[in-house]
Amino acid sequence: MVNVRKCAIIGCGFVGAASAFSLMQSGLFSELVLIDANRDKAEGEAMDLSHGAPFARPIEISAGAYDDIADCGLIVVTAGANQKPGETRLDLVNKNVGIFKQIIPEIKKRQCEGILLVVSNPVDILTYTALKLSGFPPSRVIGSGTVLDTARLKYLLGQRLGVDSRSVHAYIIGEHGDSELAVWSSANVSGVELYRFCELCGHFEHEQNMQKLYEDVRDSAYEIIQKKGATYYGIAMAVRRIAECIMRDERSILPVSSLIEGYYGLNGICMGIPTIVGSEGVEKVVDVGLSGDEQLKLLKSAESLKKVLDTLDL
Numbered sequence: 423m424v425n426v427r428k429c430a431i432i433g434c435g436f437v438g439a440a441s442a443f444s445l446m447q448s449g450l451f452s453e454l455v456l457i458d459a460n461r462d463k464a465e466g467e468a469m470d471l472s473h474g475a476p477f478a479r480p481i482e483i484s485a486g487a488y489d490d491i492a493d494c495g496l497i498v499v500t501a502g503a504n505q506k507p508g509e510t511r512l513d514l515v516n517k518n519v520g521i522f523k524q525i526i527p528e529i530k531k532r533q534c535e536g537i538l539l540v541v542s543n544p545v546d547i548l549t550y551t552a553l554k555l556s557g558f559p560p561s562r563v564i565g566s567g568t569v570l571d572t573a574r575l576k577y578l579l580g581q582r583l584g585v586d587s588r589s590v591h592a593y594i595i596g597e598h599g600d601s602e603l604a605v606w607s608s609a610n611v612s613g614v615e616l617y618r619f620c621e622l623c624g625h626f627e628h629e630q631n632m633q634k635l636y637e638d639v640r641d642s643a644y645e646i647i648q649k650k651g652a653t654y655y656g657i658a659m660a661v662r663r664i665a666e667c668i669m670r671d672e673r674s675i676l677p678v679s680s681l682i683e684g685y686y687g688l689n690g691i692c693m694g695i696p697t698i699v700g701s702e703g704v705e706k707v708v709d710v711g712l713s714g715d716e717q718l719k720l721l722k723s724a725e726s727l728k729k730v731l732d733t734l735d736l
């Protein structure tokens with residue numbers, strides 16, 4: 423039996439703890455179980471968060487073990503090494519696939535019927551790893567994909583154009599990493615084609631400006647890591663948003679990472695593509711319409727992921 427009001431977070435470092443904090447405030451769950459290889463860390467975070475419970479909706483937060491996840495509606499995996507200054511996400515692959523080889527079989531053993539949300543990096547490779555090792559159906563294995571990158575893009579565009587970032591509709595898709603791409607061809611501000619809206623705001627050098635924005639989005643994690651050592655608040659908000667879509671069966675479209683089959687000829691990889699997300703997890707991958715150039719960039723992004731997947735023994 424799945425308890426949709428119960429969530430487990432595996433990995434209680436910066437990202438796990440910040441995600442627990444955002445989920446606690448979301449009111450989506452009445453039970454939050456924190457699991458970490460370092461039990462003290464999980465216990466400390468559970469205590470600290472619990473002391474905020476009187477300011478939130480009723481919620482029980484505890485440090486737990488794998489047996490506690492059997493009935494969880496959502497299992498969020500944030501365990502694993504993070505990037506150090508100068509490291510790419512793909513540099514983390516061997517370390518974190520090794521960690522997933524410990525964690526995912528433990529989840530599989532509990533025959534859990536909830537949804538698995540992978541956040542650890544490289545998130546697309548680890549979503550695929552979790553899918554293979556868990557035996558879960560593809561709809562129940564979701565990676566955070568380019569949800570955070572897309573939020574960064576919306577934020578920067580909103581700032582530049584002086585509009586609420588929620589009125590900006592644009593996606594970053596592909597690998598959550600260096601080969602990701604911006605889908606400018608369908609980008610718009612509440613229905614007004616993006617470049618036209620830019621012109622209304624007095625911005626005309628579209629190609630140059632959009633390239634700079636894209637690079638700022640792509641490289642923002644490097645900059646944050648350089649300045650403060652890790653990124654965690656933005657992703658914690660993204661985790662909350664994905665959890666909301668699932669637990670409330672919102673069927674919102676988010677660029678999560680999931681198994682891609684037959685999308686612009688791509689098969690057998692996981693990466694961030696706009697997807698309808700609801701109570702069953704991945705409901706449908708959506709073709710937002712890509713220009714020829716965007717299709718080429720997507721294929722390149724997929725190739726770089728495929729190359730890494732081919733080196734793994736799953």
Ligand code: 6V0
Nearest residue numbers: 433434435436437458459501502503504541542543652657
């Ligand atoms: P961190 O602060 O080092 O925390 C990692 C935690 O994982 C630690 O508490 C470890 O004890 C724990 N851990 C390690 N091995 C295991 C194991 N076998 N079982 C249980 N727990 C274990 O890292 P941080 O929290 O900063 O980052 C976690 C992961 O999130 C990294 O891979 C980041 O790269 C990734 N991020 C993903 C983002 C995304 O958009 N998907 C964004 C930011 C970070």
